[in-house]
Amino acid sequence: MPARNVAAVIFFTIVAVFFVFGALMTHPFGDPGNPEMDQYIIDNTQGETGADNGVTSVVFDYRGFDTLGEATVLFTAFAGVIVLFRRLKK
Amino acid sequence: MVAEMLVNIVHIIIPILIVIASAFAVVFKDLIAAAIAVAAMSLLLSLEFYILHAPDVAIAEAGIGACLTTAILVIAIRATRREEEA
Amino acid sequence: MSGMSKIVKTISSITFPFVTIYGLYVIAHGHLTPGGGFQGGAVVASGCAMILVAYGSVWTMGKIKEKHLSVLESFGAIGFIGLAFLGLIFGTMFFKNFLVGNDFLFGEIGKGLSNISTAGALPLMNFAVGLKVIAGLFGIVLVMAYTTKAKGGKIE
Incomplete structure (x- = not known):
C-alpha cells in the first residue's frame, strides 16, 4: 500500500469523523436553540415595518446587510x- | 389524516426522484442530456421546497436553477464539445 | 447563436408577456405575498433568456446592448444603497425604514393582505433589487451567448 493511499485513508477518516460529530451535535428537527430572536421578529414584524410578509421584512429591514452583500x-x-468576455468579441 | 399521509408519501417519493435525476446527470455521456437532467433535478427540488412551505425559495429555485443555469450550461457546451471524452 | 424555428418563435412570443407580468407582480407584491425583488427578477430574467434562446443572440443584441443593461444594473444598486443612506439621513441608522408611520408614500402599517400601500421603504427596495437582478442575470446570459462561438457538435 503506497504512502499516498495511507494518507488519503487517514484524511478521509478524519473528515468523516468531523461530519458525523457535526451531524450529532445539531439541534433536533423543529427545535431551534435560541428562540427569543425568532419570537421577537414574529411578534413585532407587522407593527415595526408595516409589511405582512415576514420574510421580506427580515431580508430588507432587520438583516439588510445580507441583501447588500448579495x-x-x-x-x-x-x-x-x-470584463472577461470583452476580449472574445469581434 | 389522509391528506397528511399523502404529503408524507410525496415527501418520500420526491427526494428519491431527486437522487435518481442526479445519478442520471453523472452517468450520461451526452452533455446536453446531463444538463437537462440537472434542470429536472432542480425542478423537483423546487417542488420539494414548495411542499416544505417555503414558496419564495421555490420561486427562486425554479427561476435560477431550472432556467438560467441550464441556459448557461448549454452555452458553455456549445462553445466546446458535446460528447464527453471517455 | 442563430434563431430557432418559426414554431418556437411564435410560442415564446405568446408566452413572454405572461412570464414578464408574473415576475413584475411578484416584485410589486413582495411585501405582501411570498417572493420579492430577487425572485421576481429571476422570473423576468428567465423569460428574457427564453426570448434569447428562441430568436438568437444577434437579434437580441440588436434590440438591447449590454451597455444599457449595465446602466440599469448600476441604477438598481444606486437606488438600493441610496434608500439605505436616506434611512441614515431621515431616520437614525443605516437601513432604517424611514417611510413607515407617516402619511406619505407607502406609509401605512398593514393588517391584511389587500393593502399595497404599506411597509414604508420595502417596496422601493424591492423595485431597486428587482431591476438590478433583471439586468444582471439577463446581461450575464446575453454576453455569454453573444461572444462565444459554436465549436463542433450539432447545436447552433
Missing part, C-alpha cells in the same frame, strides 16, 4: 463577465 456579489459577477 447585491454586491451579483454586481461583481456581472462586471467580471463583462
Whole structure:
C-alpha cells in the first residue's frame, strides 16, 4: 500500500469523523436553540415595518446587510463577465 | 389524516426522484442530456421546497436553477464539445 | 447563436408577456405575498433568456446592448444603497425604514393582505433589487451567448 493511499485513508477518516460529530451535535428537527430572536421578529414584524410578509421584512429591514452583500456579489459577477468576455468579441 | 399521509408519501417519493435525476446527470455521456437532467433535478427540488412551505425559495429555485443555469450550461457546451471524452 | 424555428418563435412570443407580468407582480407584491425583488427578477430574467434562446443572440443584441443593461444594473444598486443612506439621513441608522408611520408614500402599517400601500421603504427596495437582478442575470446570459462561438457538435 503506497504512502499516498495511507494518507488519503487517514484524511478521509478524519473528515468523516468531523461530519458525523457535526451531524450529532445539531439541534433536533423543529427545535431551534435560541428562540427569543425568532419570537421577537414574529411578534413585532407587522407593527415595526408595516409589511405582512415576514420574510421580506427580515431580508430588507432587520438583516439588510445580507441583501447588500448579495447585491454586491451579483454586481461583481456581472462586471467580471463583462470584463472577461470583452476580449472574445469581434 | 389522509391528506397528511399523502404529503408524507410525496415527501418520500420526491427526494428519491431527486437522487435518481442526479445519478442520471453523472452517468450520461451526452452533455446536453446531463444538463437537462440537472434542470429536472432542480425542478423537483423546487417542488420539494414548495411542499416544505417555503414558496419564495421555490420561486427562486425554479427561476435560477431550472432556467438560467441550464441556459448557461448549454452555452458553455456549445462553445466546446458535446460528447464527453471517455 | 442563430434563431430557432418559426414554431418556437411564435410560442415564446405568446408566452413572454405572461412570464414578464408574473415576475413584475411578484416584485410589486413582495411585501405582501411570498417572493420579492430577487425572485421576481429571476422570473423576468428567465423569460428574457427564453426570448434569447428562441430568436438568437444577434437579434437580441440588436434590440438591447449590454451597455444599457449595465446602466440599469448600476441604477438598481444606486437606488438600493441610496434608500439605505436616506434611512441614515431621515431616520437614525443605516437601513432604517424611514417611510413607515407617516402619511406619505407607502406609509401605512398593514393588517391584511389587500393593502399595497404599506411597509414604508420595502417596496422601493424591492423595485431597486428587482431591476438590478433583471439586468444582471439577463446581461450575464446575453454576453455569454453573444461572444462565444459554436465549436463542433450539432447545436447552433
